[in-house]
Amino acid sequence: MCYNRGVEFIAHKGEDSVYKKFLIWPLIVVASLLPVGISQGASKTNITNVRVVTRNDADTPFVRTVLDVTGPVQPRFAIDKSGYNIVVTIPNTNLSRSINPRPQVNQNVISRLELGNKGPHAEVRIRVPKAVNTKDLKVFTLDGNARQKISNRVVIDVNDKSGKVQQWSHWHDSKDSISKPFSESIKKDFKGRKPFAGPGRGDMIWPVKGVITSPFGYRIHPIYGRQILHSGMDIGVDYGTPVKAAMGGVVVEADWISGYGNAVVIDHGNGMTTLYGHNERLNVITGQTVKQGDIIAYAGSTGNSTGPHVHFEIRVNGEAVDPALYL
Structure with a gap:
């Protein structure tokens, strides 16, 4: 039926057909003048x-x-x-x-x-x-x-x-209790006064060479403005600085972690883990075995961060400890 009606419409002669002809052409002209985004739909x-x-x-x-x-x-x-x-x-x-x-x-x-x-x-x-x-x-x-x-x-x-x-x-x-959105437009130069040195046992190597911009312990959070326990050590470096595994082990996390940004967590056995946060990009995957000194990431300022640095964290049986004790 639809096909027949179409044929009848095309074959129709007379005043009505002329009227429709002149009515349709202005619509075509107007449509051709519309912006592409309207005629084709906004890009997805x-x-x-x-x-x-x-x-x-x-x-x-x-x-x-x-x-x-x-x-x-x-x-x-x-x-x-x-x-x-x-x-x-x-x-x-x-x-x-x-x-x-x-x-x-x-x-x-x-x-x-x-x-x-x-x-x-x-x-x-x-x-x-x-x-x-x-x-x-x-x-x-x-x-x-x-x-x-x-x-x-x-x-x-x-x-x-x-x-x-x-x-x-x-x-x-x-x-x-719920992660918070953060502003990636925050920019702040770090001014570290602590030298690159540690009083620890030397079981681990430093993941990067830089200045300690924030040690382990309670501090005023640079974004939230409240006194909070900082569970690791911040080491200021430039974007793209290679980040090395402080000790050999198995990568158990290599992904975006709330607050830490692009982060790597390595399990060293005996209840000890290390975390490397705020990286620009990662160089390992979950399940990968790494040796001490392997490049696992490249430093950046992702996550809750005010400038390029590495947040280095050590956990023993789930409890955060001062990294300076092991470096």
């Missing part, structure tokens, strides 16, 4: 990478999902009445085909995580084993940095409600 951003990590560096551990996107976006989220289902919508964004739509997650915090496209938008659907509310969820964006080769990011943090995730605290402050 793409999700190019997804990573999910369990972060236990705050008083309440959480699972962080980071989506790398090709441009600025404005995500929105909703929690259903039951509190068990979370939907994060990223308008005018497409999930790349290379992305795993069901990445592995910590089942204590998230039962299921699914990514997909719904019409012109990308969606992240999260099912949790225990009901959450808006205080247990944070969704925010981080700007990219072309010079440091950092993409724009959408970050989704979901608090652990099970109590089963072991805590690893960077900043011992109860006000920071």
Whole structure:
């Protein structure tokens, strides 16, 4: 029937056909004068990478999902009445085909995580084993940095409600139970007065050569402005300085860690681990065995940082200790 009607319309002669002819042509002309963005639709951003990590560096551990996107976006989220289902919508964004739509997650915090496209938008659907509310969820964006080769990011943090995730605290402050967005535009020159030297046993080598801009211990946090225990040692260096493994071991974390930025954690056995934070980029992967002195990263200012440096941290049975005792 549709085909026949089309034929009838094309074959129709007379006044009506002439009227339609002159009516259609102005519309075509107007359409041709419209901006390309209107006639073809606005260009989409793409999700190019997804990573999910369990972060236990705050008083309440959480699972962080980071989506790398090709441009600025404005995500929105909703929690259903039951509190068990979370939907994060990223308008005018497409999930790349290379992305795993069901990445592995910590089942204590998230039962299921699914990514997909719904019409012109990308969606992240999260099912949790225990009901959450808006205080247990944070969704925010981080700007990219072309010079440091950092993409724009959408970050989704979901608090652990099970109590089963072991805590690893960077900043011992109860006000920071959910990770906070930070300004990457903060710039501040470091002025270290401590020489590159340590009173320790010499079991470990220094990860970089530089000045100690902030030692282990309580201090006023440079971004939050509160007195907080600094669980490591900050060593000021330039962007791109090679960061070396202080001791041989197995890489157990090589990813973005809240607060630490791009970070590496190495397990040295006997309950001892070291962490190297705020790197520009990483040079190892999780599960890799490294020797003392291997280059594991390149220094930068990612995460909660006010300038290029390496945050070097040592843990013994989960407790932070002064790195100076081992260098």
